[in-house]
Amino acid sequence: MRGHDQINTFLPDELILEMFGRLDSKPSRDACSLVCKRWLALERLSRTTLRICATGSPDLVVDLLAGRFRNVRTIHIDERLNISLPCQPPGRRRRTDIAAVSSVKLHCANEKNGSPDAGSDSCSLSDAGLTAIGEGFPKLEKLSLIWCSNVSSLGLISLAEKCILLKSLDLQGCYVGDQGLAAVGQSCKQLEDLNLRFCEGLTDVCLVELALGVGKSLKSLGIAACAKITDTAMEAVGLHCKSLKNLSLDAEFIHNKGVVAVAQGCPALKSMKLQCINVTDEALSAVGTSCPSLEVLALYSFQRFTDKGLSAIGNGCKKLKNLILSDCYFLSDNALESIATGCKELTHLEVNGCHNIGTMGLESIGKSCPRLTELALLYCQRIGNFALSEVGRGCQFLQALHLVDCSSIGDEAICSIATGCRNLKKLHIRRCYEVLSLSLSQGSQLFFAKISCYSTFPWLILLG
Known part of the structure; x- marks a missing residue:
């Protein structure tokens, strides 16, 4: 908008921000940000979500973006993403996709050093990157760190101290320790959603501390392939997390004691997905007795429970809508008959490899x-x-x-x-x-x- 554009001059910032909020696609928002410097600054203020891939130097990219987008509330960092773009000539630079910014920096660093492998050590988010996120995005509410293998408790502690408004944290595949997660429980009192899939470094200690810190707010918890998590952690969840609604548990060291503790302590549960080879009818009976609000139940690879357990679900979970039965070899027609008789609101049913049904x-x-x-x-x-x-x-x-x-x-x-x-x-x-x-x-x-x-x-x- 060159020259004297009276329409743009007299439009208030609030109206332009409202216009940006009604744009559905990122390319449309990017195009609007190139209209003029004013629109660029306003679009940056309106941006609430950032996605960053691992190609390049994520630590540096996070630091650069923090100065531009001050109102970001959601950040996704996924080290499985890998996008490679060529460097642009200095005279034709424009604001690009975050992934492209990251890949450009790695490409330039490699060319400068004369080796395609040079700079590869900077291709993963580190504790320095987490610190930059904490300092640059104090309004952050949702953070996903997918397979960020170089982050540790030190970075998570730094982030937790700064991002006290955090409500959702996904640490899938991150090798963080007990101290980092305990810091989240101490600082992020509004945390509602936590995913700990494939976090191999965690033990019962961190979950006990976490339950003590954010038990009143936690609503969703996912645990998978955490070999050091036992019934002790689940007992702490059942004791302190009274508002828990969603539980996803894939753990071979969890027994009836842990599942029973969660079922009896978390009556508001609406979704439960279990893959626990050591759980028997006793645990499912507790779910049927104590979780009347349950709407989603998924049971994977259960070898130690029978029709008795599922009959308890049919008798007690009258609001059940979604049921998945996968490789549950000891279930028979009687199990489905119990569900049919008791769960009249059922809308989704999957039966996979249950050969006796x-x-x-x-x-x-x-x-x-x-x-x-x-x-x-x-x-x-x-x-x-x-x-x-x-x-x-x-x-x-x-x-x-x-x-x-x-x-x-x-x-x-x-x-x-x-x-x-x-x-x-x-x-x-x-x-x-x-x-x-x-x-x-x-x-x-x-x-x-x-x-x-x-x-x-x-x-x-x-x-x-």
Whole structure:
């Protein structure tokens, strides 16, 4: 806007900021920031999210960006990202994507040193970068550090002391220690969401300290592949984290004692995803008895619980909407019948590799769960046509059906679904060799159907 532009001159800053807030895409915001220096400064003030990849020198990039974007509240740093762009001529520099800024710096450093490997030590975020984040973004509320292997407790302590407004912290794959996470619990009293997947350096000590510090605010907790986390940590969570709503737990050293403590201490739980090989019916019974608000339950690779545990879920968790059963070999039709009888609000069901569940179990779902909208049957050899026929009659709101390697399901079942499920939008069939031809009624609003039978007569059907 060169010359005397009275429209731009008289527009208040608040109105321009409101305009930036209504732009959906980053390219549009970038384009607006190039209009004039005033718009550039205002756009920087309105920017609330930054994404940084590991290509280049993340520490330096964070330091540079901190002076430009003072109101950032969300930062994502992912060391799995790798974007390589050529350097731009000095006379044609413009503000680019954050990932591009990072890659340009590494490219230039390598060219200067004459080696493509030079400067590779600076390709990972370090404690210096975390310190820069803490000093440069005091309003930070959400931070994701994905596989940032060079950060340690020292950097996390520095960040926690500065970013006291932090509400969400993702440390997936970061080898931080107990002291760093304990500092988060002491300083970030508003923390609600914490992901500790693949944080191998943590022990029970940090989770106990964390539960003491932010137990009143913590709502979501994810733990996976943390071999030093035991029932002691879960007992602390159950004792202090009364507002916990989401728990994702993948730990081979967690037993009934830990899961029972969380179930009994956190009655507000709405989502629970468990992969704990040492957990038995006792733990699931506690969940069914103490968690009446549970809406999502995912059970992976359970070898030590039976129909008794899932029956407790059916009897106590009346609000259950989403159920995933994967490789639970000791469950039978009785387990699904218990869910069907007690969980009338069920909308999503996935049965994967549960070889003792057959036609009768799914038939009960079709009869008793009319709100079902998505059904996935994976490697279910014992479920036959009659089960899906019952689903077709009773689940008129079904929108998505996934069938993989179900050798007992054929054309009859698919036709029943097409006739009864008029809202069906997605049908995915793979390795179901009895499905050789399809007759889908026009009354079914099928927008996408992918059928891969890998038989003598493979079919690919797209219906509008």
